[in-house]
Amino acid sequence: QSTSPTRRGALIVVEGLDRAGKSSQCEMLRDSLSRQGHVVKYIRFPDRTTPIGKLIDSYLRGSSHQDDHSIHLLFSANRWEISKSIEEDIANGTMVIVDRYSYSGVVYSAAKANPTLSLEWAWRPEIGLPRPDICLFLRISPEEAAKRGGFGAERYENGEMQTRVRELFQTIFEKQQDVSIIDAGKSIEEVSQEIQGAVAGCIARLDVTGALRKLG
Ligand code: NYM
Ligand code: MG
Numbered sequence: 001q002s003t004s005p006t007r008r009g010a011l012i013v014v015e016g017l018d019r020a021g022k023s024s025q026c027e028m029l030r031d032s033l034s035r036q037g038h039v040v041k042y043i044r045f046p047d048r049t050t051p052i053g054k055l056i057d058s059y060l061r062g063s064s065h066q067d068d069h070s071i072h073l074l075f076s077a078n079r080w081e082i083s084k085s086i087e088e089d090i091a092n093g094t095m096v097i098v099d100r101y102s103y104s105g106v107v108y109s110a111a112k113a114n115p116t117l118s119l120e121w122a123w124r125p126e127i128g129l130p131r132p133d134i135c136l137f138l139r140i141s142p143e144e145a146a147k148r149g150g151f152g153a154e155r156y157e158n159g160e161m162q163t164r165v166r167e168l169f170q171t172i173f174e175k176q177q178d179v180s181i182i183d184a185g186k187s188i189e190e191v192s193q194e195i196q197g198a199v200a201g202c203i204a205r206l207d208v209t210g211a212l213r214k215l216g
Helices: 022-035 051-060 068-091 101-108 120-128 142-147 159-175 190-205
Strands: 011-016 038-045 095-099 133-140 179-183
Touching: 011 101, 011 142, 011 190, 022 038, 022 095, 022 133, 022 190, 038 068, 038 159, 051 068, 068 095, 068 101, 068 120, 095 142, 101 159, 120 159, 133 159, 133 190, 179 190
Parallel strands: 011 095, 011 133, 038 095, 133 179
Antiparallel strands: none
């Protein structure tokens, strides 16, 4: 008697600037995949609940200072500490939706224009983490982002930083495979439909008996 191998889940990453609508879109995607009968988990980085996450949270709120390299490595460590559980979930067939990942990690750090913190340097600690099966980049113009209200009070939420982050996202996603660029300036419903279409295509193409790949 043959036992069919477990179909693995997909690792779905949603990236974009602040105000692009990532969190609402992740929730809508979670609900639509659940309705289709998938087991779904929605997580976000930084995960501010762990001890490392609490250090990151205090840095982002401006209540503590960190060296640029140190905080970069903490963001990366925060992904590494969750990576085992992501791999287990995927192996068990769960669809894992991730709000921000290594791409935010490298662009926000490199946007600081610290001479010893290049994109290349920033990418190194990400090597070996689970590789997304699909990365959805929610692209939004500065004008549209501005219409959605002012910046929040956290570190990085200012025009100068967001402009550099926008340029660097562009730079890394030109070279990256498996990225779907989504025009996030459209209505919430239209954006959600586009995301669902891209994710359905990814799931259809997935080698469900193969293993999750790793970032290289
Ligand atoms: N951020 C997020 C980083 O600088 N590096 C990272 O690795 C990640 C995952 O944290 N402005 C920044 C981008 C955001 C900030 O994220 C908080 P959010 O999604 O606004 O909670
Ligand atoms: Mg934010």
